[in-house]
Amino acid sequence: MPLLKGGIIEDDSFLDLEDGASFPEGASVIVSWDRLRQDYALLAADTGRLGVRFPVDSDPATLTPFVSGLQVIALEFAAYTDGRAYSLARVIRTQLGFTGELRATGDVLADQVAFMRQVGFDAFEIRSDYQPLDIWQRTATAMSLTYQPDFVARQGFAPAEIFNKRRYAGS
């Protein structure tokens, strides 16, 4: 599935690995959370780059021992109305200190990407039948300001923090 990342749409360089499936040595793979826990040593040794599909009803603290070995954490929006992944992303970035790719999968819509970027997502699996790139760009940059302290994307376009601006620059 195409990936929206860094403002462009690109092919996914990771292989989405089914449980039980083998992989070519040195490949970049994303595995399930169960498989990661089971085969972590093996996966860490034999894959090139490693990612995990982390279930949104799990405790993010359980990811802690794996964080340094992961290049991608993928969180699924089973429906775009299910907001649990927003909180999980926030925790993974601010409390687990994860600096790799945080990928939104599932029901990812253009009008929610700005919020997703603010909580720490930086890659978005998008169905190719959805809107053209310019709509994704337009919706992601529609709001240039945010009231929430520290909810800004780390790279690329980021809304300005109103409270900080008021305090330090005046209005």
Added chain:
Amino acid sequence: MYRYDNFDARFVSERTNQFRDQIARRLKGELSEEQFRPLRLMNGVYLQLHAYMLRIAIPYGTLSGAQMHKLADIADRFDRSYGHFTTRQNIQLNWMGLSNIPDILEELASVEMHAIQTSGNCIRNVTTDPYAGAIAGEAEDPRAVAELIRQWSSLHPEFSFLPRKFKVAITASEGDRAAIKVHDVGLQLCENDAGEAGVRVWVGGGLGRTPLIASVIRDWLPLGDLLGYLEALMRVYNRHGRRDNKYKARIKILLQALGLEELTRQVDAEFAKIDHIDPDNVRSELDRIRAFFAPPPLEESADEGTLQSDLAENQAFARWIQNNSVDHKVPGHTIVTISLKPIGGIPGDATSDQMHLIANLATLYSHDEIRTTHEQNIVLPHVRKADLHHLYKALADAGLGTANAGLASDIIACPGLDYCSLATARSIPVAQNISKRLEARENDVGPLKIKISGCINACGHHHVGHIGILGLDKAGKEYYQITLGGSGDENASIGEILGPGFSYDKIDGAVETLVDTYQSIRTGDERFLDTYRRVGADPFKEALYATA
């Protein structure tokens, strides 16, 4: 009153443009109704039985004259020249065309208003005491904290797709006129033993299908920590609140499932990890906002003009003063309630002419300030006693002089089956019938809160009515269940179901029987609620069902 700075203005303007773009994409078919739905809801747009409805936010129920004029203009230009004031202190326009809404939002932005988060599974318009800043004995004017929360919760990226809507109310008084104990979060501003400003946090109150009174989750929190604490609490709810059943999705159900101790532990643990909100930053922002809520320059004047002789000469005026006014904290002034409950009228409705008049009177007599109340009335908070008679005459001439604040005909009713697609029964005509039936005696009856919901979702707050009425559908016919003994104040309680329901034709008569019963057994100056709490349901049941 709070005024937008450049940031607030730009924020609302960008939000309007964003929604204009979304509507255009919807009309072109680029967004499905299902994809568009949460976008329109978070901008206050509902699809009702007959048309789109726009719910405009009136943050913490405070309006200027210019803002009220604008609402009236919008009702004239884009709707049917009336508006409906709601139990969240907002206003609804019921006959909207979708393509007009961006222009309306632009009009609203021109007077520093919006419709953000008046619906959707997000943090809704924060409500507060309509007497805020005018009544004696407050810890501080709660509207500053309410404005802080309005800003912090606006388009919160983490909390815009919660399990369900989330309602916050704030009071700074011991006497609770904001019903904080039936909100998802209730905030009570108070000082700690050292005299520092802070807040007590209540959680898990609510009405709907599972009515519950809130519990204290944090006895006292310094105000600098408020936003960090709320973020922690919202995160625990967002992660763990149920999403499989929308009727079990409010935080009150999570509280029930976990227990107060465990929920408290989880919120505290999350709060301990939040370090990105600098309490100094919150305090400095709050201080900036507080300056906007400095009290108006009221003269402590004992000069009441001709008030006493006017009262003696004009009985209707005297009754209005008795029922619709309370003392202001500054001597010589009064807080006035303008009833939007004319006898036999539609609770909470005002015509655009009435709205213009209220705006003008607020400018003339109330330092340009207007409040909306969760009881669906209007308050002018700062009126000189010497001006009361002029004010009353102007209101009475426009059909706004009903002297029934807090009495039997001051009924809360949801829109019910006349407008709402969820309703199972009509609410408005029931309120109209009860109001007509009880009008003549309501001054003898005294304080009585009657609240009517047209379905189990309880938008008419029937659970906290002294007399609550719930309209249901039984085999294709409306019937109405009665609850007694509810209250939304500082001694909050959930009403108890009295017995079998009544048909549409019989419900107003049944309410009258309850009132008869109360009058025959009350002692001294007991209110209806006090009598019920003293004697229980039995005498009322007997009166209603014994002869049936």
